[in-house]
Amino acid sequence: MFPAPVAKASPGARFAYSALLPLALIVWLLPLIGVAVTSVRPAGDLAAGNYFGIPSGFAGVENYSAVFQNSPIGQYILNSFKVTIPTVIGAVALSCLTGFALAVYRFKLNLTVFFLFVAGNFIPFQILMVPVRDLTLRAGLYDTTLGLVLFHVAFQTGFCTLFMRNFIKALPFALIESARVEGVSEWKIFRHIVLPLMRPAIAALSVLIFTFVWNDYFWATVLVQGSHAMPVTAGLYSLNGQWIAAWHLVSAGSIVAALPPVAMFFLMQKHFIAGLTLGATKG
Amino acid sequence: MTAIAPPAVAEAAAPGGFWKRHQRRLAPWLFLAPGMLFFLIYVIVPIFQSIWISFYDWDGLSPATWIGFGNYSELWTDDAFYTSLWNNLLWLVLYLAAVPLGLFAALFLNQTVTGVRLYKSLFFFPFVISQVVVGLIFSWFYAPNFGLFSEFTEWVTGREIAVLADERYVTLGIIVAGLWPQIAYCMILFLTGLNNINPEQIEAARMDNARGWRMLWHIVLPQLGPATFIALVVTVIGALRSFDLVSIMTDGGPYGSSRVLSFYMYEQALSEYGFRMGYGAAIAVVLFAIMMVFISVFIVRMFSQERA
Amino acid sequence: MAEVNLSGVRKDFGQVSVIKGVDLAVKDGEFCVFVGPSGCGKSTLLRMIAGLEDISAGELRIGGADVTRIGPSDRGVAMVFQSYALYPHMTVRENIGFGLRMTGHPKEDIQRRTAKAASMLQLQPLLDRKPSQLSGGQRQRVAIGRAIVREPEVFLFDEPLSNLDAALRVQMRAEIATLHHDLGATMIYVTHDQVEAMTMADKIVVLNAGKVEQVGSPLELYHRPKNLFVAGFIGSPKMNFLKAVAAPLPEGRIGVHLPGGGTIALDARGARLLQEEPVTLGIRPEHLELGQAGGGQLTGTLKLAEYLGSETMFFLALENGGELAVKADGLAKAAIGSTLCVGVPARACHLFDSEGRTLVNGDLSA
Numbered sequence: 011m012f013p014a015p016v017a018k019a020s021p022g023a024r025f026a027y028s029a030l031l032p033l034a035l036i037v038w039l040l041p042l043i044g045v046a047v048t049s050v051r052p053a054g055d056l057a058a059g060n061y062f063g064i065p066s067g068f069a070g071v072e073n074y075s076a077v078f079q080n081s082p083i084g085q086y087i088l089n090s091f092k093v094t095i096p097t098v099i100g101a102v103a104l105s106c107l108t109g110f111a112l113a114v115y116r117f118k119l120n121l122t123v124f125f126l127f128v129a130g131n132f133i134p135f136q137i138l139m140v141p142v143r144d145l146t147l148r149a150g151l152y153d154t155t156l157g158l159v160l161f162h163v164a165f166q167t168g169f170c171t172l173f174m175r176n177f178i179k180a181l182p183f184a185l186i187e188s189a190r191v192e193g194v195s196e197w198k199i200f201r202h203i204v205l206p207l208m209r210p211a212i213a214a215l216s217v218l219i220f221t222f223v224w225n226d227y228f229w230a231t232v233l234v235q236g237s238h239a240m241p242v243t244a245g246l247y248s249l250n251g252q253w254i255a256a257w258h259l260v261s262a263g264s265i266v267a268a269l270p271p272v273a274m275f276f277l278m279q280k281h282f283i284a285g286l287t288l289g290a291t292k293g
Numbered sequence: 294m295t296a297i298a299p300p301a302v303a304e305a306a307a308p309g310g311f312w313k314r315h316q317r318r319l320a321p322w323l324f325l326a327p328g329m330l331f332f333l334i335y336v337i338v339p340i341f342q343s344i345w346i347s348f349y350d351w352d353g354l355s356p357a358t359w360i361g362f363g364n365y366s367e368l369w370t371d372d373a374f375y376t377s378l379w380n381n382l383l384w385l386v387l388y389l390a391a392v393p394l395g396l397f398a399a400l401f402l403n404q405t406v407t408g409v410r411l412y413k414s415l416f417f418f419p420f421v422i423s424q425v426v427v428g429l430i431f432s433w434f435y436a437p438n439f440g441l442f443s444e445f446t447e448w449v450t451g452r453e454i455a456v457l458a459d460e461r462y463v464t465l466g467i468i469v470a471g472l473w474p475q476i477a478y479c480m481i482l483f484l485t486g487l488n489n490i491n492p493e494q495i496e497a498a499r500m501d502n503a504r505g506w507r508m509l510w511h512i513v514l515p516q517l518g519p520a521t522f523i524a525l526v527v528t529v530i531g532a533l534r535s536f537d538l539v540s541i542m543t544d545g546g547p548y549g550s551s552r553v554l555s556f557y558m559y560e561q562a563l564s565e566y567g568f569r570m571g572y573g574a575a576i577a578v579v580l581f582a583i584m585m586v587f588i589s590v591f592i593v594r595m596f597s598q599e600r601a
Numbered sequence: 602m603a604e605v606n607l608s609g610v611r612k613d614f615g616q617v618s619v620i621k622g623v624d625l626a627v628k629d630g631e632f633c634v635f636v637g638p639s640g641c642g643k644s645t646l647l648r649m650i651a652g653l654e655d656i657s658a659g660e661l662r663i664g665g666a667d668v669t670r671i672g673p674s675d676r677g678v679a680m681v682f683q684s685y686a687l688y689p690h691m692t693v694r695e696n697i698g699f700g701l702r703m704t705g706h707p708k709e710d711i712q713r714r715t716a717k718a719a720s721m722l723q724l725q726p727l728l729d730r731k732p733s734q735l736s737g738g739q740r741q742r743v744a745i746g747r748a749i750v751r752e753p754e755v756f757l758f759d760e761p762l763s764n765l766d767a768a769l770r771v772q773m774r775a776e777i778a779t780l781h782h783d784l785g786a787t788m789i790y791v792t793h794d795q796v797e798a799m800t801m802a803d804k805i806v807v808l809n810a811g812k813v814e815q816v817g818s819p820l821e822l823y824h825r826p827k828n829l830f831v832a833g834f835i836g837s838p839k840m841n842f843l844k845a846v847a848a849p850l851p852e853g854r855i856g857v858h859l860p861g862g863g864t865i866a867l868d869a870r871g872a873r874l875l876q877e878e879p880v881t882l883g884i885r886p887e888h889l890e891l892g893q894a895g896g897g898q899l900t901g902t903l904k905l906a907e908y909l910g911s912e913t914m915f916f917l918a919l920e921n922g923g924e925l926a927v928k929a930d931g932l933a934k935a936a937i938g939s940t941l942c943v944g945v946p947a948r949a950c951h952l953f954d955s956e957g958r959t960l961v962n963g964d965l966s967a
Contacts, residue, residue, distance in 0.1 A: 012487065012495050012513050016404050028406065035415055041430045041473070042418065044441060048433075104328040111324035115317070121599060123325065125592055130336045132526075132588045134534050136555040137577040140346055140562055140570050141339035144353070164335030167328050184686035187653050192700025192751065193674030196320040202703065206690040225423035227537045232563065243425040247541060250429060257433060264426045275421040279414060286478070287485035287520075317672070 049073055049261035056257055073262040081252075082237045083263055086245030090270070092155040093162065093230075093241055094223045098216050100163035101170050105215070106208060108167065109174025110200050114186055124175060131168030138165075139232055146233055153235050161233065162223050170215055173288055177211040178204060214285030217278040221271040242267045340581070347575035352568045364575035373549050374576065377557040380464050381533065381583070384553060387468045388475065388532035392524045395479025396517075400509075402480070403487045413484065420477040428541030431470035432457065457543050460550040467538050467551055475531055479524040486520030487513070522594070529587050533580065554580040603664040603677065603754030603787045604629045605650065610659035612645055612811075619645050621811040622659065627789060627804070632781050635791045636798040637808035638834070644759055646808065647791045651680050651757050664754055674704075679748035680757040683764065685740045687732040687747075694719075694728040697746045711750075718746040721780070738769045745780070758790040762797065774800060795835055799823070807831050824966040829957035832883050838914065840883045840951075841925050843899075847952060847960075848877040855961065857882055857897075857952065860921045865897035865947050872952070872960045880960065881953040886914070886928040888949035888965070897945040901925055903935050917941055 016027045036043070050070035055063075078084055112124045142161055143152070151157030181204070189199045230244035237245065246267050253259045275282050312319075347364055351357035368374045402413050419427065435442050437455040447453045456466035490513065498512045514521075536555040539545060545552040545560060552560070554576055562573025605627040612620035620642050627633045635643040648654040650661065652673030661669045668676045687696050697718060698711045719725050722742040732740055741761060748756055758777070762770045778801055781788050792798055798805050799819045807814040807822065807830070814834075815827045826832035832840050843860060850856045853869045857880065901917030904924075908931075915927040915935065927943055935941060952960040 012490065012508060013400055013403065016406060027404070031406075031409075031412055034401070035412060038416060039418065040441065041434045042422075045430050045433065104331060107324045108328035111321040115321035117318070117321055120321075121596070123329070124599075125596060126337065127332065128595065129588055129592055130332060132530055132584070132591065133336075133340065134530075134555060134577070134580045134584050136534070136536070136558055137343045137574075137581045138336065138339040139343075139559065139577065140353075140574050141342035142335060143563075145334075145339070160331075161335055164331040167332050168336065171328060182684055182686060184682040184684050185688060187651075187673075188680065188682055188686035188747075189700070189703075190653065191651055191673045191678065191680045192703065192747075194700060194703040196316055198703050200324070202699070203688055221421060225425075227423065227425050227540070228559075231540075232559075243423050246425055246429070250541075260429060260433070264429050268422045268426045271421050271423070272418070275417075276414070283417075283481060283485070287482055287523075313672070 045261045045264055048257055049265050051258050053256070053258055056255070069258070070262075073258050074266070077259055077262045077266060081249050081263070083242065083245060083249065083266060085237060086240055086242040087266070087270075089155055089239055089245075090224055090241040090243075093158045094220055096159045097162040097166065097223045098219045100159065101166040101219055102212055102215050104163065104167050105170030105174045106205065106212070107200075108171040109178050110204055112171065112175040113178035114183075114204075124171075127168045127171040130165075131172060135165065135228070143232055152233060153239050155234075155239050157233050158229060158239075158241070161229060162226070166219050166222065170219065173215055173285065174208070174211060176288065177208065181207055210281065210284070213278065214281040214288075217274050217282045218285040220274055221282075224271050343574045343577055343581075346571055347578045349571040351570040353562075353570045354568070357571065360571070364572050367572065368575055368579070373552065373557060376549060377552040377554045377576075378579075380551065380553045381535075381580075383464055384468055384471075384532040384535050385529065387465070388471060388528055388535075389525070391472050391475035391479050391528050392521065394472070394476045395524060396483045396521075398476060398480040399483035399487060403484060413481075417477045417481050419474040420481070422474065424471075424474070424537035425541055427470055427474055428538045431466070431473075431538075432542050435466055458547055460547055463543055463547065463551040467535075467542050470542065471531070471535060471538050475528060478527060482520045482524045482527075483517060486517045490516050526591055530584075533584050533587075554583075604631075605633075605755060605787060605789065606660075606662040607650075608660050610646075610649065610661060611657045612642070612649060612654060613657045619811050620649065623813055625806060625813065625816065627787060629787055630785050632778075632788045632790065632801060632803045633806060634798040634802035634804070635789065635806050635808055636793065636795055636834070637814075639793055641808045642811040643791045643793075643808045647680075647757055647759055647789060650676075650755075650789060651678055652676050653680075676755075677753055678755045678757055679751045679753035680759065681741075681744045681748050681761045683760040685732075685744040685761075685764075687740055687743055689732055692729050692731055693724060693735070693743050693746075696732070696743055697724075697750055700747065700751055714750040714752070715746075718749040721749065721783070722746050722776075737765050738773060741765065741773055742776075745777070749780075749784070754786060756784075756786055756788040758788065760791055760793065762792070763794070770797075777801065795837060799835070805835075807834060809834075820966065825959075825962045826951065827959050829881060829883070829953045829959075832951060832953070832959070836885055838886050838926050838928065840885050841889075842953075843882045843884075843919075843923055843925075845880055845882045846877060847874060847880040849874040855952065857950070859897050859899060859945070860923060861899050861919065863897045863899070865945060865950060867947050867950055867952065867961055868964070870961055870964065874960070879955055881955075881957075883951035883953060884945060884949055884963075886926040888946060888963075889925070889927045890944035890946060891915070891927055891929045891933060892942055892944070897947070899925060899943045899945060900940060901943070903937055903939050903941055906935060906937065915941065917943070 016024055047065065050068055050073060051065040052067050052069035052072070055066050108127070112120060146152050146157040146161070149157070151160065185203055186199055189203055194202070225243060226241070227243040227247070230241045234240050234244065240248075246263055249263055250260055346357070348359060348361055349357035350360045350363065398416065402409065402416060434440050435456040437443050437453060437458065443453050443455065454462060456462045495508070495512065498508055503512055534555060535553050536559065539551055539553055539556045543551045545556055558573040558576035558580070561569045561576060607623050607625045610620060610623045611618065623646060635646060637643045645654060649656050652668070652671065656669050659669070660667060663676055663678065688699065691699060694715060697715045701711045701714065719728060722745060724739075724742055724746055727735060727739060732743065735743065744761070761777075762773050765773060774797060790801065802819055804816060805819055805822055806816050809830050815822060815831045822831060822835045826835060829842070833842070845860060846858045848856050848858070850866060855867045855869045855872070855874055857865045857867060859865065859882070899919060901919040903915055904918050905916040907914040911931050913929045913931055913933045915929060915933075917925045917927065919925055925943065949963045949965055951962050954960050
């Protein structure tokens with residue numbers, strides 16, 4: 011293991027490390043800690059200039075309920091779920107199919123199709139903005155969650171295909187051949203052999219896509235205008251404009267908006283990191 | 294597995310119906326069809342449409358007028374475009390600091406003391422949070438009069454720096470905010486890479502008297518190649534796509550000095566200044582061209598690995 | 602009836618030929634083993650018979666029907682893979698019945714056949730376990746069971762024992778042989794292990810670089826190899842090869858001048874030698890006679906001795922260069938560096954011409 015384990019170092023070094031670790035973490039998360047503290051600070055503190063001192067009292071309940079009562083943030087959160095969950099289902103489902111096709115079959119255009127997906131995944135998506143907005147408008151889906159879902163599904167399919175294809179490729183190919191010799195049809199091979207073995211990949215991709223789509227801001231501003239369909243990222247930005255200097259509310263709103271992906275991350279940490287670091291271990 | 298076999302010519306003599314005979318040749322296309330259809334409609338075709346639109350003067354509603362390279366020649370003399378381009382380059386260069394810093398963080402955390410797992414997840418935290426929230430957090434961090442950062446600079450230098458209102462510092466300030474989650478991302482990539490190095494190799498190198506920097510340089514780094522590659526790819530893409538933070542923290546200001554290409558194109562195409570779709574598309578095409586340079590490098594590398 | 606016939610079967614990947622035209626007839630109920638060094642194409646050939654690889658040219662018939670262009674499921678074959686290819690998410694019972702279930706066999710039928718296969722392979726107590734809970738030998742049996750339930754006319758085995766330890770391998774070898782006897786089906790078996798080939802096969806096909814070197818029964822290959830390759834490949838420890846010069850002698854005999862100086866006179870057995878020419882003399886370590894002068898004689902310095910108990914292997918460095926392995930009695934002893942005399946019995950000698958073709962085979966078996 012590199013670097014050398016601290017456990018084997020001198021007591022002094024061990025002590026220094028165990029002291030440095032929490033200190034580094036506090037410095038690293040300082041902005042976040044500040045926001046968390048501010049979100050429970052009474053409004054009076056800010057007026058009195060007490061931005062960073064000990065809060066004069068705990069106003070978490072007031073601040074958070076104010077956020078929910080005086081703003082459509084509940085609606086925004088609901089919209090975010092309405093966008094995120096169907097996108098996860100759609101993108102994962104489509105990429106199970108495309109990944110299977112690209113991993114299992116040898117055909118002339120295999121690599122070409124694969125790299126089309128990979129390259130599409132790398133492009134600066136701003137180049138899609140004008141045509142996609144136009145397409146969504148013409149389809150009557152502008153300012154709806156469905157319009158956002160369809161685009162996200164399509165765009166995330168690129169990344170998901172890369173992921174699924176590499177995952178299936180790592181499965182023993184003899185499983186598929188053995189089923190073929192037994193006369194199992196291609197669809198049933200997919201359905202009964204490959205799909206059950208893809209559970210870890212599906213879990214990993216689901217949490218990743220959930221986080222990506224939940225945190226999307228660009229498309230939320232491009233394809234949505236009104237608060238009835240606006241996801242929480244874009245919503246928070248517009249609230250920020252209304253709550254000038256009401257930092258305790260902005261902070262509470264930020265925490266609320268950040269909570270679902272954070273919870274997802276802590277619940278599914280293993281899958282999340284496995285998904286994110288795909289490719290970091292082998293070529 | 295990647296060798297392409299000539300397709301079997303199914304003779305009419307084979308038993309079973311058309312489907313049974315051609316199943317293995319048709320199946321991949323049937324599996325691909327739904328995903329490819331979506332991807333073509335929403336990703337591949339729009340790239341070409343954007344290029345096409347960039348030759349028009351179009352407000353998105355009335356009929357478009359063909360102006361050839363008009364948009365591009367306007368870009369040529371547009372100061373705001375050059376500001377954005379310059380800022381994008383700045384992003385690209387400074388954002389790459391996330392790679393070595395992430396490696397440093399990973400080396401710092403690659404220990405087995407109790408509770409280190411929790412530390413790793415907490416260090417990773419900023420990446421999970423939306424850029425909108427990161428932007429808000431840092432706006433507040435930089436806020437003049439009371440922000441932690443401005444308090445700190447006042448304490449150190451005796452005068453306050455309003456980072457986001459100062460043309461000299463604004464882009465730097467936004468990039469630092471962007472580095473925060475990006476370092477976390479690179480860190481997790483390197484932690485995984487470090488985890489996958491065969492411990493016996495490290496021990497063998499210790500027996501050969503490699504230590505510290507020399508161990509890092511000669512033994513560890515070469516094995517982190519794949520992790521480094523991915524870290525570079527995601528960082529470059531992140532730098533060129535940067536939009537959220539600029540939009541949240543400064544809205545391109547002050548006086549447009551923190552614009553990047555993606556933000557400028559959004560502003561031109563959709564904002565209150567009027568809908569200039571063609572001009573916006575032209576900016577996007579420039580951004581796309583820059584990105585293509587990098588994408589081709591990635592793709593060539595990945596492609597040769599697939600072929601090998 | 603399920604005989605397997607290959608005629609002119611080829612496999613090309615672009616410019617590269619992996620199988621360079623194979624003609625072969627496997628009789629109904631025969632146990633046929635493909636053997637050869639790694640990369641010789643034996644697995645590819647098996648997979649072509651299974652239908653997992655396309656056949657580039659030539660014809661494949663199973664049970665008389667042309668199946669060259671037919672998918673694997675319609676060839677009436679079952680295959681046991683090297684990695685066993687058990688479906689990790691299914692129990693043993695589900696693994697065995699999967700193919701039948703997917704091809705729409707009735708439930709009772711699947712149950713009956715699964716039970717029968719399980720009892721043949723002593724798998725009954727394991728039916729509800731997952732593959733991860735099984736030992737290597739048990740997994741192997743499940744893989745075989747999965748082939749049996751389909752009641753195929755031809756079984757294909759792709760190095761099925763290579764993932765097992767030595768003791769299990771011997772046991773499974775016997776089990777597969779028993780199975781062949783009980784089922785009476787045609788079996789084609791790929792291995793790189795020539796002991797497996799010798800012990801199990803009715804017929805061995807020796808492959809090298811995509812071509813058939815020789816087809817025959819185990820003893821035929823051992824006693825009458827057609828060329829240098831087969832002679833060197835079959836038999837363990839390997840046959841010794843010595844560079845020598847052969848000259849015609851009267852009365853249908855051939856004189857071989859040994860590198861050490863001696864000469865052995867062999868019965869030509871029909872081989873015709875017109876003039877003196879360089880040859881390779883082949884003799885198996887077990888046919889050399891330590892310390893006896895019979896026919897010819899070689900002397901060398903002992904470099905290495907392996908005492909295996911049942912036998913002793915001596916490795917000598919010959920006086921003029923060249924090496925010689927000698928298999929001796931388990932009680933034989935000699936000091937490293939000592940000089941040993943080895944007798945070369947004439948009737949155990951094989952002669953190969955400069956192109957590696959056999960001129961004369963020994964006549965021990967005759």
